[in-house]
Amino acid sequence: MAKETSDYISTISDSLISWRRQLHQFPELGWTEYETTYLIGKELSKLGFTLFLGRDALVSEERMGVPSKEILRISETRALKNGVPKDWLSKMEGGHTGLVATLDTGKAGKHVALRFDIDALPIPENKGSSDDHFPTSQAFSSKSPYLMHACGHDGHAAIGLGVATYLSTFQEELSGTFTMLFQPAEEGSRGAKAMVEKGWLDEVDVFLSGHIGITPMQIGEVVASAHGFLATSKLDVSFNGKSAHAGVEPQEGRNALLAAAAASLHLHGIPRHSDGETRINVGTLQAGSGRNVIPDYAEMSLETRGETSILNQFMEDEAIRIIQQTAGIYGVECDIRLVGKGIEASSELGWKEILENATRSSKRVNKIIETFPLKASEDAAYMLNHVRDRGGKATYFIFGTPLAAGHHHPLFDYDEKVLEVALDVYISSILSLS
Numbered sequence: 071m072a073k074e075t076s077d078y079i080s081t082i083s084d085s086l087i088s089w090r091r092q093l094h095q096f097p098e099l100g101w102t103e104y105e106t107t108y109l110i111g112k113e114l115s116k117l118g119f120t121l122f123l124g125r126d127a128l129v130s131e132e133r134m135g136v137p138s139k140e141i142l143r144i145s146e147t148r149a150l151k152n153g154v155p156k157d158w159l160s161k162m163e164g165g166h167t168g169l170v171a172t173l174d175t176g177k178a179g180k181h182v183a184l185r186f187d188i189d190a191l192p193i194p195e196n197k198g199s200s201d202d203h204f205p206t207s208q209a210f211s212s213k214s215p216y217l218m219h220a221c222g223h224d225g226h227a228a229i230g231l232g233v234a235t236y237l238s239t240f241q242e243e244l245s246g247t248f249t250m251l252f253q254p255a256e257e258g259s260r261g262a263k264a265m266v267e268k269g270w271l272d273e274v275d276v277f278l279s280g281h282i283g284i285t286p287m288q289i290g291e292v293v294a295s296a297h298g299f300l301a302t303s304k305l306d307v308s309f310n311g312k313s314a315h316a317g318v319e320p321q322e323g324r325n326a327l328l329a330a331a332a333a334s335l336h337l338h339g340i341p342r343h344s345d346g347e348t349r350i351n352v353g354t355l356q357a358g359s360g361r362n363v364i365p366d367y368a369e370m371s372l373e374t375r376g377e378t379s380i381l382n383q384f385m386e387d388e389a390i391r392i393i394q395q396t397a398g399i400y401g402v403e404c405d406i407r408l409v410g411k412g413i414e415a416s417s418e419l420g421w422k423e424i425l426e427n428a429t430r431s432s433k434r435v436n437k438i439i440e441t442f443p444l445k446a447s448e449d450a451a452y453m454l455n456h457v458r459d460r461g462g463k464a465t466y467f468i469f470g471t472p473l474a475a476g477h478h479h480p481l482f483d484y485d486e487k488v489l490e491v492a493l494d495v496y497i498s499s500i501l502s503l504s
C-alpha cells in the first residue's frame with residue numbers, strides 16, 4: 071500500500087468512529103433499518119455513487135422473516151419523525167430496507183463487490199457505569215431501551231462508508247467497477263438471498279465481506295478466510311388449543327402450553343449426528359392467558375444449525391416431525407413457519423498469501439491467520455457461494471479486536487481501532503486484486 075493511501079486512512083479515522091457511534095445510538099432490527107439506510111445512503115450520494123433503494127436493491131418476495139405490517143408501520147412512523155425524508159421512505163416502504171451503491175470508474179477492469187451488514191439485535195444494551203461500558207463513558211450508547219448493535223454491524227456499516235469514501239476520492243487512479251451491498255436483516259439469515267436474486271453478484275470477479283470480532287484477538291490480527299459457516303433454519307411455531315375453566319371443566323380444554331413445553335424438551339433431545347456438528351435452540355416460548363385458564367395458545371421461536379446444509383436439513387426435518395407429533399399428543403393444532411435460512415460455506419485457499427502481499431507495508435495489519443472456524447451462521451454464505459459458483463474469487467475476513475463481552479451480549483463492545491485495520495484490509499485487497 072502506498073504511503074499516500076495509508077495516510078489517507080488516518081485522515082478518515084475520525085469519520086469512521088463518528089459513523090460507528092451515530093449508528094450505535096440508533097439500532098434497528100432487520101427490515102426496519104430505515105434510519106440506518108438513510109444515513110448510509112445520504113453519505114454515499116455525496117460521494118457520487120449511484121444508489122439503488124427498496125425493490126431496486128432486492129427481490130421483495132425473497133425476503134424472509136419480514137416483521138408484521140403493524141411493526142413496519144410503527145417503524146416507518148418513527149423514521150419519519152426522526153428525519154428520514156418522505157421520498158426515501160416511500161421507496162423503502164413495507165420493509166424494503168438496505169441499499170446497493172455502484173461506482174463505475176469508466177476504465178476497463180475487475181468488478182469488485184463488497185458487502186456490509188447493517189442490522190441490530192433485540193437486546194437492551196446494558197448501560198452499566200461509565201467505567202465498565204465504553205459506549206456509556208463516551209455517551210453513544212443505544213437510544214432505544216430494547217435494541218442494541220451487539221454484533222458489530224454498526225462498525226461494518228462504518229467501514230463500508232470508509233471504503234466508499236476511498237473509492238470515490240481515488241476513482242481517477244482506480245479501474246473497473248465497484249458494487250457495495252449494504253445488506254439488511256443479516257441476523258436470522260433473512261436478507262442476503264433477496265439481494266443475490268436481484269443479480270448484483272452474477273458477474274463479479276472479486277467478492278469481499280467480513281466480521282469484526284467473533285473471538286477475542288489483538289488489533290492488527292486478521293483472518294484471511296473464515297470457514298465453518300453453519301447452515302441454519304429459523305422456525306416460528308404457534309400451537310393453538312382450546313381454553314377452558316381450569317376448575318370447572320379442565321377436561322374440555324386443549325393445552326397449548328403443555329404441547330409447546332413438551333415439544334421444546336423433545337426438540338433438545340434430537341440425537342447428535344455422526345457426520346458432523348449440529349445445534350438446536352428453542353430461544354423463546356410464550357403461552358397462556360391467565361392462572362385459571364387452560365392455555366389455548368403458545369408461540370415458540372427456535373433455530374437449528376448444521377456443519378453442512380444436509381446436516382441442518384436433518385435437524386429441521388426432525389424438529390418439524392417432533393413439533394407436529396407433540397402437538398398431536400395434546401390434541402392441539404400447530405403452525406410452523408420458516409422465517410430464515412442460511413447455507414453452508416467454506417473458506418477459499420490462497421487468501422493468506424494475497425493478503426500478506428497486499429498488506430506487506432501496512433502499519434496496521436501485523437498478523438494474517440489463514441483461517442478460523444466461525445462456528446456461527448452468516449448470511450453472506452449465499453453471496454460467497456454465488457460468486458464462486460460463477461468462477462469469481464470470494465472471501466470472508468475476520469478482523470481481530472479484544473471484546474468487552476461476547477457477541478449478542480448486553481455489554482458487547484470492541485476496540486474502535488479495528489475499524490481502521492478493516493478499512494486497510496479492504497483497500498489493500500482492492501488495490502492488489504483489481
Ligand SMILES: [Zn+2]
Binds near residue numbers: 221281
Ligand atoms: Zn454479526
